[in-house]
Amino acid sequence: MLEQLLIFTRGGLILWTCKELGKALKGSPIDTLIRSCLLEERSGEVSFNYEAYTLKWTFHNDLGLVFVAVYQRILHLLYVDDLLSMVKESFSEIYDPKRMSYDDFDETFRQLRMEAEARGMTNGNHKMEDDDSDKTNGKENTADNVVLDPSKLMKLRSKGVRGRGGVRKTDSIGNKSSKVAAAEPPKKATKKNRVWDDAAPKQVKLDFTDSVDENGNGNHDHVDIAAADQGESMMDKEEVFSSDDESEDDDDDELRSDEKKPEAKKKGWFSSVFQSITGKANLERTDLEPALKALKERLMTKNVAEEIAEKLCESVEASLEGKKLASFTRISSTVQGAMEDALIRILTPRRSIDIMRDVHAAKEQRRPYVVVFVGVNGVGKSTNLAKVAYWLQQHKVSVMMAACDTFRSGAVEQLRTHARRLQIPIFEKGYEKDPAVVAKEAIQEATRNGSDVVLVDTAGRMQDNEPLMRALSKLINLNKPDLVLFVGEALVGNDAVDQLSKFNQKLSDLSNSGTTRLIDGILLTKFDTIDDKVGAALSMVYISGAPVMFVGCGQSYTDLKKLNVKAIVKTLLK
Amino acid sequence: MENLEDLKIMAEQWSNRGIEYLQKIPQDQLYAAVGVLLFTTVLLFLSIRLVRRTKSNTVLLSGLSGSGKTVLFYQLRDGSSHQGTVTSMEPNEGTFDLHSENAKKGKVKLVHLVDVPGHSRLRPKLEEFLPQAAAIVFVVDALEFLPNCRAASEYLYDILTNANVVKKKVPVLLCCNKTDKLTAHTKEFIRKQMEKEIEKLRASRSAVSTADIANDFTIGIEGEVFSFSHCCNKVTVAEASGLDGETVQIQDFIREHIKP
Numbered sequence: 001m002l003e004q005l006l007i008f009t010r011g012g013l014i015l016w017t018c019k020e021l022g023k024a025l026k027g028s029p030i031d032t033l034i035r036s037c038l039l040e041e042r043s044g045e046v047s048f049n050y051e052a053y054t055l056k057w058t059f060h061n062d063l064g065l066v067f068v069a070v071y072q073r074i075l076h077l078l079y080v081d082d083l084l085s086m087v088k089e090s091f092s093e094i095y096d097p098k099r100m101s102y103d104d105f106d107e108t109f110r111q112l113r114m115e116a117e118a119r120g121m122t123n124g125n126h127k128m129e130d131d132d133s134d135k136t137n138g139k140e141n142t143a144d145n146v147v148l149d150p151s152k153l154m155k156l157r158s159k160g161v162r163g164r165g166g167v168r169k170t171d172s173i174g175n176k177s178s179k180v181a182a183a184e185p186p187k188k189a190t191k192k193n194r195v196w197d198d199a200a201p202k203q204v205k206l207d208f209t210d211s212v213d214e215n216g217n218g219n220h221d222h223v224d225i226a227a228a229d230q231g232e233s234m235m236d237k238e239e240v241f242s243s244d245d246e247s248e249d250d251d252d253d254e255l256r257s258d259e260k261k262p263e264a265k266k267k268g269w270f271s272s273v274f275q276s277i278t279g280k281a282n283l284e285r286t287d288l289e290p291a292l293k294a295l296k297e298r299l300m301t302k303n304v305a306e307e308i309a310e311k312l313c314e315s316v317e318a319s320l321e322g323k324k325l326a327s328f329t330r331i332s333s334t335v336q337g338a339m340e341d342a343l344i345r346i347l348t349p350r351r352s353i354d355i356m357r358d359v360h361a362a363k364e365q366r367r368p369y370v371v372v373f374v375g376v377n378g379v380g381k382s383t384n385l386a387k388v389a390y391w392l393q394q395h396k397v398s399v400m401m402a403a404c405d406t407f408r409s410g411a412v413e414q415l416r417t418h419a420r421r422l423q424i425p426i427f428e429k430g431y432e433k434d435p436a437v438v439a440k441e442a443i444q445e446a447t448r449n450g451s452d453v454v455l456v457d458t459a460g461r462m463q464d465n466e467p468l469m470r471a472l473s474k475l476i477n478l479n480k481p482d483l484v485l486f487v488g489e490a491l492v493g494n495d496a497v498d499q500l501s502k503f504n505q506k507l508s509d510l511s512n513s514g515t516t517r518l519i520d521g522i523l524l525t526k527f528d529t530i531d532d533k534v535g536a537a538l539s540m541v542y543i544s545g546a547p548v549m550f551v552g553c554g555q556s557y558t559d560l561k562k563l564n565v566k567a568i569v570k571t572l573l574k
Numbered sequence: 575m576e577n578l579e580d581l582k583i584m585a586e587q588w589s590n591r592g593i594e595y596l597q598k599i600p601q602d603q604l605y606a607a608v609g610v611l612l613f614t615t616v617l618l619f620l621s622i623r624l625v626r627r628t629k630s631n632t633v634l635l636s637g638l639s640g641s642g643k644t645v646l647f648y649q650l651r652d653g654s655s656h657q658g659t660v661t662s663m664e665p666n667e668g669t670f671d672l673h674s675e676n677a678k679k680g681k682v683k684l685v686h687l688v689d690v691p692g693h694s695r696l697r698p699k700l701e702e703f704l705p706q707a708a709a710i711v712f713v714v715d716a717l718e719f720l721p722n723c724r725a726a727s728e729y730l731y732d733i734l735t736n737a738n739v740v741k742k743k744v745p746v747l748l749c750c751n752k753t754d755k756l757t758a759h760t761k762e763f764i765r766k767q768m769e770k771e772i773e774k775l776r777a778s779r780s781a782v783s784t785a786d787i788a789n790d791f792t793i794g795i796e797g798e799v800f801s802f803s804h805c806c807n808k809v810t811v812a813e814a815s816g817l818d819g820e821t822v823q824i825q826d827f828i829r830e831h832i833k834p
Contacts, residue, residue, distance in 0.1 A: 011689070012644040012662030034661040039695050064664065100656045345695045352728055356778040
């Protein structure tokens with residue numbers, strides 16, 4: 001049974017609700033739908049799940065109306081899509097921008113609903129079998145479904161005690177990663193040298209680390225102190241980008257897109273030119289397709305993951321279908337404008353990324369601000385940790401590093417060198433210790449000696465590696481950091497989607513307490529190696545909903561800057 | 575030097591020819607032509623000046639998502655909030671004379687009221703409307719004030735340090751909405767809290783001032799605790815209740831700053 005059907009304007013005013021189904025909805029499903037789905041450019045999705053309800057929607061882009069149907073999730077009502085389109089048609093006939101109440105629509109709606117239900121009954125018997133198979137596929141939680149379901153991301157955030165339920169699923173994946181688990185043995189049993197002949201092997205000590213005392217004052221000689229003389233971190237420099245070559249690019253684009261679609265043009269060249277002048281035609285799906293296809297290909301050449309580009313184009317299509325073309329504009333420029341708006345919306349952070357403010361807030365509460373750097377192998381966690389430390393230090397914040405990468409050889413030394421150069425304290429316990437415990441002790445130490453920020457370095461891990469993800473989850477649950485920063489490189493392609501979604505999934509599955517911590521921010525590294533293929537930023541932000549807090553653009557301490565949204569959007573659509 | 579001489583001679587010849595031509599035209603036609611010219615230039619001047627003045631009758635309704643801007647918009651426009659609202663995805667604009675002003679006599683200037691969505695993803699929309707704003711109403715939820723205090727103060731700080739607002743000294747009204755509820759905070763409390771938060775923001779933002787492209791200016795006086803009286807544009811505080819229709823203070827504010 002349908003719970004509720006609403007009609008509201010894009011500006012937020014509710015025009016009509018069904019008074020027959022007058023049940024009040026639990027929670028605020030409509031607001032959540034708008035915030036987590038429609039404003040996140042996922043309007044191309046089929047449906048949205050919120051607690052016990054499923055929501056389906058449709059737009060009337062010309063009049064700026066949204067039609068939303070809410071029903072119980074356990075029921076599979078098949079007539080909702082039909083009903084929504086019928087309601088859309090009949091309501092747009094009586095809609096008047098000046099009228100605010102539409103009580104006469106009740107009768108029309110009742111008839112439409114009965115009609116749709118009757119139609120649904122007859123077709124229902126065929127469709128039931130297909131639906132069952134879909135359901136079982138959905139429950140298996142394969143990679144594809146997990147990735148782009150916005151309701152799953154919502155659920156991950158608000159999940160309560162679900163740690164136990166996750167164990168079942170993880171067992172199957174655990175078998176897959178038995179090969180990768182070979183990485184585990186070195187932790188437990190040290191490797192023995194292979195003996196080729198009978199001569200007694202010399203027990204050569206393989207640990208060349210200098211003997212260090214508590215404070216790490218091992219080898220001072222050739223380490224120079226970087227302090228503040230490397231200059232200003234690029235975080236503090238204004239970004240200068242030229243806006244003069246914008247017009248030239250637009251002309252080039254039009255020429256290029258003209259060449260690309262000669263077939264579509266031949267069909268209705270005169271009529272499309274006429275329409276673009278008068279601007280009266282309603283945009284149809286067939287009109288939008290060529291422009292959207294060209295746009296999608298352009299995005300993919302800029303290293304945006306294929307699924308993300310697809311979803312974005314669907315969302316833009318949903319928002320443009322049925323809209324009236326403004327006069328003297330071509331379809332391609334309307335589509336481009338809509339895509340630009342969508343991209344700016346996605347890349348604009350949802351919450352404030354003012355780290356200094358958070359640090360001050362934590363300082364007032366007399367506790368250190370803890371940042372954990374996570375990511376796959378080799379993306380630049382340790383290097384960028386040092387850059388962030390440098391930047392914080394320049395702003396008179398006392399920093400402490402915690403070397404929780406107890407696995408990779410040389411990781412602790414690497415951090416030690418950075419710490420020495422920057423003159424900041426480092427907390428380390430050597431190798432083969434439990435990272436969660438090391439982090440806990442580091443935070444206690446920081447509280448004791450009054451450091452404002454603790455930067456925790458973790459070992460790189462593949463998103464499929466079950467035991468390592470469990471260890472990471474344990475670290476985060478035990479220490480409750482203020483910021484979980486996912487470090488991703490800008491060179492990554494389609495794998496960005498997989499990495500981020502699996503990290504989020506594992507972090508939520510394996511959390512045991514009430515509050516699930518997901519990835520709070522993204523640090524994009526190796527930005528200087530890509531020229532204009534900046535699509536990885538978009539893929540990562542879209543799939544996780546977390547803002548890009550820093551961008552690493554080089555290998556020295558000053559190469560850290562903020563993300564310039566307008567520049568990125570311009571580069572993506574060039 | 576010869577070229578200059580030649581040019582001089584040519585110019586003299588042309589001016590002589592022109593004077594002869596002018597003298598040939600009958601006097602009254604000449605006067606008529608000059609009169610028409612003067613008249614059109616005067617008309618142009620007046621129209622430009624009028625257009626420039628009528629541009630600034632825009633009042634912006636801004637604030638965090640869920641503070642009640644859309645409800646207030648419809649209250650001011652129609653006198654009722656109809657069947658309720660949801661999170662806005664697009665701005666609501668309307669040009670009208672304030673609802674209860676119909677009773678007043680005399681020439682009433684139309685007010686262009688714009689309700690800008692408060693959701694953080696739609697923040698760039700506010701920047702589109704700020705250049706044309708003549709007054710800004712910043713709506714704050716007095717009921718759920720403390721959890722949102724930081725976000726609200728950051729938003730207000732961004733508005734108060736915007737180049738357009740500072741240069742044109744746009745007046746700002748800090749409106750505490752939902753005061754019909756029992757547990758809503760008073761406007762004095764909200765004002766003090768916002769001042770405190772903005773003071774903290776001032777400290778942290780000025781540390782990164784060269785990089786913060788968003789904040790063009792800093793506000794307040796160096797060395798003193800921030801207070802709204804330090805702003806060069808006028809900032810006042812008022813109370814309102816969107817659901818009850820209690821919008822008198824907002825209307826007074828609008829009428830004060832949008833004069834016909």
